[in-house]
Amino acid sequence: MALSGLDIYKLLPKTNCKECGYATCLAFAMALAQKKVSLDKCPHVTAQARLALESSSQPPIKLVTIGTGESKLELGNETVMFRHEQKFYHPTGIGFLVEDTLSQDELKNRLSKINDLKFERVGQIIKVDLVALKNSSQDKAKFISMVKTAVEATKLNIILISSNADALKEACTIVKDRRPLIMAGSKDVFDSLVTIAKENNLPLVVEGQSLEEIAVSTEKAKSQGIEEMVLYIKEDVLSKKFQKFTLARRSALKKNTRPLGYPLIAFTTQEEPERELEEAISYVTRYANIVILKNIDKDFVFPLLVVRQDIYTDPQKPVQVEPKVYEIGHVTKESPVIATTNFSITYFTVAGEVEGSKVPTYIISCDAEGMSVLTAWAAEKFTAEKIADTLKKCGIEGMVSHKKVVIPGYVAVLSGKLEELSGWTVEVGPREASGLPAFLKGWK
Numbered sequence: 001m002a003l004s005g006l007d008i009y010k011l012l013p014k015t016n017c018k019e020c021g022y023a024t025c026l027a028f029a030m031a032l033a034q035k036k037v038s039l040d041k042c043p044h045v046t047a048q049a050r051l052a053l054e055s056s057s058q059p060p061i062k063l064v065t066i067g068t069g070e071s072k073l074e075l076g077n078e079t080v081m082f083r084h085e086q087k088f089y090h091p092t093g094i095g096f097l098v099e100d101t102l103s104q105d106e107l108k109n110r111l112s113k114i115n116d117l118k119f120e121r122v123g124q125i126i127k128v129d130l131v132a133l134k135n136s137s138q139d140k141a142k143f144i145s146m147v148k149t150a151v152e153a154t155k156l157n158i159i160l161i162s163s164n165a166d167a168l169k170e171a172c173t174i175v176k177d178r179r180p181l182i183m184a185g186s187k188d189v190f191d192s193l194v195t196i197a198k199e200n201n202l203p204l205v206v207e208g209q210s211l212e213e214i215a216v217s218t219e220k221a222k223s224q225g226i227e228e229m230v231l232y233i234k235e236d237v238l239s240k241k242f243q244k245f246t247l248a249r250r251s252a253l254k255k256n257t258r259p260l261g262y263p264l265i266a267f268t269t270q271e272e273p274e275r276e277l278e279e280a281i282s283y284v285t286r287y288a289n290i291v292i293l294k295n296i297d298k299d300f301v302f303p304l305l306v307v308r309q310d311i312y313t314d315p316q317k318p319v320q321v322e323p324k325v326y327e328i329g330h331v332t333k334e335s336p337v338i339a340t341t342n343f344s345i346t347y348f349t350v351a352g353e354v355e356g357s358k359v360p361t362y363i364i365s366c367d368a369e370g371m372s373v374l375t376a377w378a379a380e381k382f383t384a385e386k387i388a389d390t391l392k393k394c395g396i397e398g399m400v401s402h403k404k405v406v407i408p409g410y411v412a413v414l415s416g417k418l419e420e421l422s423g424w425t426v427e428v429g430p431r432e433a434s435g436l437p438a439f440l441k442g443w444k
């Protein structure tokens with residue numbers, strides 16, 4: 001946990017010698033806490049204090065990277081318990097279990113379906129991240145065969161799971177360029193797992209029934225040079241598992257418990273797709289950094305990805321679309337013009353209804369700092385002045401042969417002033433976007 005300015009001050013020499021460029025040690029401590037200056041500006045800090053200060057500047061939850069290149073998955077490095085305190089940085093990796101008990105055809109079919117789990121929502125691509133290749137057969141040859149097939153069949157990041165150290169070691173030689181996460185699935189081969197991870201510079205999964213047991217294992221692995229670890233809490237009772245997830249995050253963030261300062265992995269246990277979805281969503285909202293599912297039905301994966309997208313959106317920065325003129329359908333100079341805000345959900349809701357109406361339409365998204373219509377109006381970000389300015393600058397005047405603009409019904413109050421400022425005739429549209437198809441069909 002980061003130290004406060006006063007905590008840092010207690011570790012400084014307190015001589016106020018000014019050699020750091022600050023008038024007092026306290027002023028330097030405050031600047032250091034805000035990361036405005038580096039510790040090496042004070043030449044008098046003791047080795048012991050330096051160690052304490054440098055250690056406190058490490059992230060409380062270690063950043064772990066699985067994969068390489070553009071599709072690599074970064075996990076951890078989180079700093080808060082609740083997203084409204086700041087934001088969550090690295091979205092939960094969503095993956096699927098693939099077992100070597102499948103035939104080659106079944107395996108390729110499953111991998112192909114997993115690869116296709118990609119969707120567009122509010123202008124962003126949301127997709128799955130991982131396949132977890134498990135040596136369920138206990139047969140080394142089958143596991144290696146599956147790994148070879150998977151390397152060719154998917155570009156997703158990989159988790160290798162086997163309680164057979166030889167199988168895991170050989171699989172790593174095939175796939176180590178993809179930087180997989182490795183997992184033993186059994187405590188008996190933990191020492192071998194550490195050796196394989198060290199030899200191949202790979203992240204590994206540390207498992208245990210209790211947080212205390214896990215903390216002992218992470219310390220042991222760390223003492224052998226392993227830096228990147230992911231924690232797997234073995235607990236059958238779901239409510240207890242969620243409690244332990246919260247406790248692990250709280251211990252790392254609030255008590256600076258370094259042995260628990262690593263990302264968490266969860267495997268769903270429910271068989272019914274609806275129950276599995278509920279379980280997976282609970283993991284995403286309770287600090288799991290990786291969730292591995294069994295079912296790959298698009299209808300259940302999409303809502304899970306939506307929940308992840310919402311939770312990992314910066315609460316201070318709503319998802320926005322570019323403020324500009326959008327053409328929906330084959331627009332002409334006679335097509336209607338609708339003004340709305342650049343809040344992504346607002347824009348895509350309006351655009352969806354316009355598309356459904358089959359009436360080609362221009363939509364002008366005004367820069368309202370990503371707020372919805374009523375919020376932006378209340379915050380004076382969606383005003384007559386703003387809409388008039390957008391109409392003037394966005395180029396719409398050269399695209400249509402009329403000067404009529406439709407504004408949302410909720411801001412009908414802006415009509416008079418907008419007409420006065422812009423010279424456009426203002427038509428008040430429906431309050432809800434769902435009213436647009438009927439409104440547009442009657443538009444002249």
Ligand code: SF4
Pocket residue numbers: 012013014015016017018019020021022023024025028041042043044045
């Ligand atoms: S150089 Fe160090 S001892 Fe001197 S004022 Fe700055 S913080 Fe204090």
